[in-house]
Amino acid sequence: xxxxxxxxxxxxxDHITMLEAxxxxxxxxxxxxxxxxxxxxxxxxxxxxxxxxxLVLDDGQVLTENVxxxxxxxxxxxxxxxxxxxxxxxxxxxxxxxxxxxxxxxPLYLSAPEDFKPHVRKDFLRFIGxxxxxxxxxxxxxxxxxxxxxxxxxxARGAAQLExxxxxxxxxxxxxxxxxxxxxxxxxxxxxx
Ligand SMILES: N[C@@H](CCC(=O)N[C@@H](CS)C(=O)NCC(=O)O)C(=O)O
Numbered sequence: 001x002x003x004x005x006x007x008x009x010x011x012x013x014d015h016i017t018m019l020e021a022x023x024x025x026x027x028x029x030x031x032x033x034x035x036x037x038x039x040x041x042x043x044x045x046x047x048x049x050x051x052x053x054x055l056v057l058d059d060g061q062v063l064t065e066n067v068x069x070x071x072x073x074x075x076x077x078x079x080x081x082x083x084x085x086x087x088x089x090x091x092x093x094x095x096x097x098x099x100x101x102x103x104x105x106x107p108l109y110l111s112a113p114e115d116f117k118p119h120v121r122k123d124f125l126r127f128i129g130x131x132x133x134x135x136x137x138x139x140x141x142x143x144x145x146x147x148x149x150x151x152x153x154x155x156a157r158g159a160a161q162l163e164x165x166x167x168x169x170x171x172x173x174x175x176x177x178x179x180x181x182x183x184x185x186x187x188x189x190x191x192x193x
Pocket of ligand 1: 006009010011032050051052053064065066067099107
């Protein structure tokens with residue numbers, strides 16, 4: 001398997017989750033500005049959308065979109081999904097919320113004119129704030145870390161780097177997730193690759 005990534009962008013969530021699942025895979029760096037792949041070639045030939053992540057399976061099938069890749073991993077490593085009858089749907093519900101209401105606002109914020117940035121930041125903080133109670137003492141679905149945590153971690157960490165005033169529980173949450181061995185390993189691999 002090959003995961004196309006850009007260092008510390010949203011593909012980090014997939015990288016972390018695949019390590020947590022114990023998968024064996026290669027990571028291939030994409031330059032998001034030039035759309036060139038490490039070692040040569042146009043990334044558009046792998047993923048015409050031009051953004052990361054992309055997962056290429058061993059049989060050559062191509063899977064894109066964080067929600068799809070993270071759900072695919074959880075389906076193969078059920079200990080990563082929330083338990084209960086609705087567990088899989090709770091995961092998709094959370095991943096969709098993070099993708100559409102939280103993640104999407106970060107590139108919007110970065111490209112927005114100065115007078116519009118406060119509006120985008122306010123909406124970002126409102127939506128991520130809805131998850132603050134859930135992450136206060138553990139992870140999104142209790143004591144067990146999962147794909148939605150990997151995704152939320154990358155978004156919260158990105159917002160903290162932009163100096164957004166995140167609700168208090170997020171400082172502990174970011175530190176808690178970042179301390180996990182697989183997260184340290186993913187960060188090391190992305191920095192060194
Ligand atoms: N809908 C996609 C969005 C992914 C996305 O926004 N990726 C960003 C990095 S976090 C990217 O590759 N941006 C490069 C670009 O838009 O040119 C998903 O959720 O997987």
